[in-house]
Amino acid sequence: MNVTIGIIGFGYMGYYHYKKILPKTDNFQVLAAYDVDASRREFVKGLGLTSYDSLDEFLKDDSFNTVLVSTPNDSHLALVLAALDAGKNVICEKPVSLNADEIEQMIAASKKNNKLFTVRQNRRRDGDFLMVKNVISEGTLGEVFRVESRVDGSNGIPSDWRRVKKNGGGMLLDWGPHQIDQLLCLIPSKVVSVYADLLNLKYEVDDNLIIELRFENGLSALIEVFTSAFISYPRWHVLGSGGCLDIKDLDGEGQIVRGIVEEMEWGLHLVDHWGPKEPAHEPTSATRTMKPRPEHTIERIQVPKIAQDWQHFYFNYYEALNGKAELFVKPEESLRVMKVIDVAFESSRIGKSISCDI
Amino acid sequence: MNVTIGIIGFGYMGYYHYKKILPKTDNFQVLAAYDVDASRREFVKGLGLTSYDSLDEFLKDDSFNTVLVSTPNDSHLALVLAALDAGKNVICEKPVSLNADEIEQMIAASKKNNKLFTVRQNRRRDGDFLMVKNVISEGTLGEVFRVESRVDGSNGIPSDWRRVKKNGGGMLLDWGPHQIDQLLCLIPSKVVSVYADLLNLKYEVDDNLIIELRFENGLSALIEVFTSAFISYPRWHVLGSGGCLDIKDLDGEGQIVRGIVEEMEWGLHLVDHWGPKEPAHEPTSATRTMKPRPEHTIERIQVPKIAQDWQHFYFNYYEALNGKAELFVKPEESLRVMKVIDVAFESSRIGKSISCDI
Incomplete structure (x- = not known):
C-alpha cells in the first residue's frame, strides 16, 4: 500500500x-x-x-x-x-x-x-545527533556522565505564531521536543528530576531557557535554548570519564579530546611542592585545576560527519503502514517527551526542581 | 600599627x-x-x-x-x-x-x-573578575539575565588533603567559595534557590559539579567545576539582553559581542516565506534560531585586561587594623558564601532544588 x-x-x-x-x-x-x-x-x-x-x-x-x-x-x-x-x-x-x-x-x-x-x-536523523549517538555507543569517551544540548543564537523568536502563547509558541515547545526526544533516545534511563528556568525576556512566551534533567542511571543532561545569546556555545558537549565530545552546530563539525595518560603527573609534582619548598610552577595549586593538559597526554579525534536523513522517517512510515516494521517514532515515546515538557513548565513556574518518574 | x-x-x-x-x-x-x-x-x-x-x-x-x-x-x-x-x-x-x-x-x-x-x-581581585564587574556595571550588555562561572579542566583533584573528605576536600569547598563569593559581589540580590549536582567520579569528594543559583531580582547563575572535562569552556559567560561577554581564563582574554541592530530582519523574511512560497534560505525556520548573526548587525569589543591584585587584601587589612577602613572581606559576606555551600551540599544530597533566602 x-x-x-x-x-x-x-x-x-x-x-x-x-x-x-x-x-x-x-x-x-x-x-x-x-x-x-x-x-x-x-x-x-x-x-x-x-x-x-x-x-x-x-x-x-x-x-x-x-x-x-x-x-x-x-x-x-x-x-x-x-x-x-x-x-x-x-x-x-x-x-x-x-x-x-x-x-x-x-x-x-x-x-x-x-x-x-x-x-x-x-x-533523530540529524547528522550531529547520529554522531553523538555513535560516539557514546562506541565508548570512546569512557563513562559518559553528562550530556549538554544547546541551541544558542541571538535572532529572537521567528515572527509568527511561535511568539504567541495561545498558539503554543515559545522555545520549550519549539526546540524542546527535539532536544528532549534526542536525549531520551541517547540515555536509556528514566528521568527522575527536572529543573527548569524559562525566561520571557522579549516575548510573552519563553525565549531563553535552561533545563537540568537527572536520570535514574546517574547521568545528568542540560537543555539550553538561548535566542538572546550573542556568543553561541557548541550544539553538543558530551562529557565522559575519559574524554569529551563537542559538536559545533547542525553541520556536524565535531571533535573528541581524549586522555591518553590516566592520571596527570602534576598531582605528584604538587606533593613535591607541598610543604616549604619553592613553588615551581603556578602561583596556587587551585589554578592548576584549569590548566590545559600537555598535548602528549591527550589525543584529538575528528569525528566523521554523518549526513542528515529526514526521508528515513517516511520510508519507515511506509514499512509500518504495510505491517513490515514498527514505527520509528512510537507515540509512547512522544508522550514521554510531553511529560518532561509538562514538568519543565511547572518547575519553572514554581521555581523548584520536580522529582518525577518518566 | x-x-x-x-x-x-x-x-x-x-x-x-x-x-x-x-x-x-x-x-x-x-x-x-x-x-x-x-x-x-x-x-x-x-x-x-x-x-x-x-x-x-x-x-x-x-x-x-x-x-x-x-x-x-x-x-x-x-x-x-x-x-x-x-x-x-x-x-x-x-x-x-x-x-x-x-x-x-x-x-x-x-x-x-x-x-x-x-x-x-x-x-575578588582577580583580573578576569574585575573585568566582568566593570562590563556589567557599565551596562554594555544591556540587562544581564545570566552569569555563568566555569572552572573546567581534566587534571583531577590535587593529590593532597583536597581529595580527602574529612579534611574538607572536594571542589565545592575549593573553587566554590571563590565562585560563590564573586557572584554575590556581582549580583546585588538575595539567593532564593539553589540546585546542585555534585559528582564523585574518581574520588570520595566531589570532583565535578554544577550549581544553578536563582536570585530574587530574576538573574540566574551557573557555577561549574569540572576536573574531568577534556574540553574546557570559558571562565565567564555573561548574557545580557543586548550583548554577551566571554572571558577565556584567568589571564583575562575577554570579548564582548553586542547587537547593533535591535531586531533581526530575518523575522520579517520569515513572514515573506510563511505560506506557500519557495523557502529562500534555510530548510526549516527553527534552524535559524542558531544562525550566526551577519557581521554588520553586531560589534565585537576586546575588553581591556586588568591585572590581578592580591596585595589589595593586605593593604586594606592594614587600613582596617588601624581603624581607617572597613574590612574588604566582611565576615558576614563569607557567612553568606558558606550558607550557599551548605544548601548546595544538601540540594545535591536530596537531588532537589532548595528554596532559600540568603
Missing part, C-alpha cells in the same frame, strides 16, 4: 514536506490539502492537488490514507482526533501537542480506531 | 603568603609560625622566624597582632577560635570553614574578643 497523503496546514512546513522532505518515489503521493487560508488553497490547486476549505469534506476524501498535520501547535489536538476518527492514519508535526494530556487523547483515539499515529521527530 | 603576623600552617599556602602575597613594605612583617610538621618548623627557623611546635606557646607570643590560618579546611574552626580567644586578629584562608555553623562561631568569637576576623577571598 502506498502512502497517500492529505496535508492539513499548507504553510511553511506543509509546503516544505510536499516539496522537499517526502521521498520522490511512487510510494509517496500528496493528493489533497486543507487550509483555512484562501490564498494557500489557491496555491494548492495550482500544484494540481485537491484543495479543501472544509475539514469535514477533506476527511471524507478517501483517496488518501494518511493525514499530515502541520498547523500551529494549539490546533493539533482537534485535527489529529478528527483525522483518526475519520479513519485516517496520522503524522503530526512536533510538538505533537501542548501537553501530555492531549497526546494521551490522541493515542487513545489511535488505538480505538486502530490507525497509525506518529510524530515527526525528524531530528 | 604595623601588621605583624604569625602563620599557622607553613605548607604551600602559608609559605606562599610569606614569600609572594604579602606586600614588601615595613607595614607587614611575618614574625613567627606554628606547624605540626617538624621539617617545616626547621624550614621556618631557617627563614629567621620564631618557630613553634605548640599552639599555646605560639598564641602566647605577643610580638604579632595577626594570625594567618592556612591549614587544611577541617582544622580552621579550632584554630580561628583559639587565636581570637588569645586576643589575636585573624585572617583565615578560604574556605573559612566546613559549613555556616562554624563561621558563625568564629564571628561570635571575633565580636566577643573585639578582634578583626576576615577571610582571604583573593579572587
